Amino acid sequence: MDMSFSPEDAAFRRDAREFIARAMPPHLASKAAVDGHFEMSEIMEWHRVLFTKGWVAPAWPVEHGGPGLTATQRFILGEELALAGAPGLSPFGLSMVGPLLMQFGTEAQKRRFLPRILSGDEVWCQGYSEPNAGSDLASLRTRAEDDGRGNFVVNGQKTWTTYGQYADWIFCLVRTDASGKKQQGISFLLVDMKTPGVVVKPMLTIGGTPAFAETFFENVVVPKENLVGPLHGGWTVAKALLGHERTMIGGVGASLRALARVKRIARATTRGGAPLLDDPEIAAKIARLEVRLRSLEMANYRTLATAALGHAPGPESSILKIRGSEIQQDCFELAMELMGHDALSWHETEGAVPPLEAWVPSTYCYNRATTIYGGSNEIQKNIIAKLILGLS
């Protein structure tokens, strides 16, 4: 056993850190310093910086424009980006529809879509959830019907569509057959957001940030060439993502950064003139969070080491999403607690509280999403109970 990174990997980490510090434009860097909310235009600006460097899609194969990094280097790059507070890129093109197209798409689809995902010329969003199909995704009802002229006609509604208002394309799960088992009549369809009949209504999150939308489809005509994988085979296509790399899923880098912010707040906040951090009870509270985070970090390292050997992820990888999302929430919950009445503040009013704290209330609120998105923690637990513990 060995916990150290090789000299090559350590050098890669230095390079990555230097590059990020050098390449981040000042207006992004100043926002990163306070972990403020990045607008979509800022996220795409950073996307293009990483694209130019060749690092925008670390996990993509070289033939599709990936940088050919090892699993360990990909992990290091992801961790350095998180530790630097760089804008989080939209995952929908790079990490979701892109890899699915590589696996299930036609040559024409790959040529048409992959280069523009990589360059950021086209922004993607995900059309899975519906008002009545959240955790029970397979009960989705958005229909795609064959018009007999080489098209599907799509009708229905998707919701909680992250970045829907900015997206050029949406990848959807749609019902193409309602007769059999509900998982069997679903197809995976790519829809141009500019098609007549697509209507997007943006929604704010509880963090006060624009990220979500409702997406309505009314007689939207989609050419059949936009079907990915077999007709009625969409459930299998969507599920394929579950087997993908999990080394970043726990958000450990982001939580390490958040924990440092917690400590800095505890050091800067005084009570009766003394820093909160000098209070053993407060320090112990922070240390308890660190204990949990460092254990998760080790579980993450174990997952990484397994991935680096090219082996399938071990059972420890399945806990990363659950505990990682909880710890992300707990970091900001503790920050709020330490802030005292500063926790009443809202980022709309600049200068009301120290910059260190300005975005904490918004992030605390928004982070309630971490245990919900990507399959709620309850759904994750159902899966582990069944697949790992053999309970059903």
Add this chain to the structure above:
Amino acid sequence: MHFELSADQKLLKETAASFAKRQSPLTRARELRVDPRGYSRELWATLGELGWLGLAFSEAHGGLGGSFVDLSIVLEELGATLVPEPLVPSVVLAGGVVAQLASRAQLEQHLAPMIAGQRTLALAHAERDGRYDPCWITARAERRGDSYRLDGEKVFVLGGHDADALIVVARTSGAAGDRDGLTAFVAPPDTPGVQVSPIATLDGRRAAHVKLDGAELPVSSRLGDEGAAGPALMLALDRAAAAACAEGVGVTRAVLEMTAEYLRTREQFGVKIGSFQALQHRAVDMFIETELVKSASIRAAIALDAGEPTEAAWAVSLAKAQLGVGGKYVVQQAIQLHGGVGITDEHDVGLYFKRMHALMSSFGDEAHHVARVARSPLFTAGL
């Protein structure tokens, strides 16, 4: 970075697992609860023959020169069936102090027979008022010509009821809490003025309270220089804490398996109780804590082998604190999911429950190690 076991380590793991299963299954731990010794000298000798008692001692100390990771592999497997032989108290704790301080002749006299499985040692260091502070020692050792006179009281000397020699840590100078001024001695338990009172511990094992009342020990029984035992004591306690974590990994693993099996077979309301989502999610939380306890334990073992003191102490405290939270969660929920049968002494889940609590309360509890994490230079590094 890799966490794969080497071919030798895989073999060690298999050997230890098969040894535990055949030579000391859970039924043995249960039977030995009523034995005044609580373990067997024959099996202790077998452990010596297998080389496990000397596994993590350097060759200069008469050991095999294995790593702490190697030792952890054995302890995890022995922990899974609650093998009651006093490996951690005798080898890691008392043996650890001896190895660091003893002269060549003392190693030959005290450590070699223990490594061979012929003798056991116990460390008498803790005092009632000191809680888990290793340096909170008020027992005095006063030099009188060619001997020392020892006075004081030691509590919860693990394995002390039956040890062939006690390693006593007493103060030759300074005040309670001082790192300097601590001196270690080898004391045969029948030394006049040494009173060993055996006590039962909650996990069905044995320990002792030790009273020192004018016990005379020759200068030749002193380990290392006068007043210089503090660092050796602290390192031995850290290694013992990490060893408890490794054993705890075996406990959580066994308890999780046992509980999942129960959920898969027990029927109520006409169905397997494992079909209930409330119980499934509880079992998954147990699984999560089991993986976290294991992850933290691996970090501690690796850090001890790497030998950077600040990092090692930090990693040990992370792991022991994680055991205190996660290990406790696993055994408590195991009882809950077993229901009424889990409360009976007949059922094995209670044995694991109590062993976990013994591990949690030894070598620093959760609060102690959390406080140590908060005091570590690494806590505020790079802010």
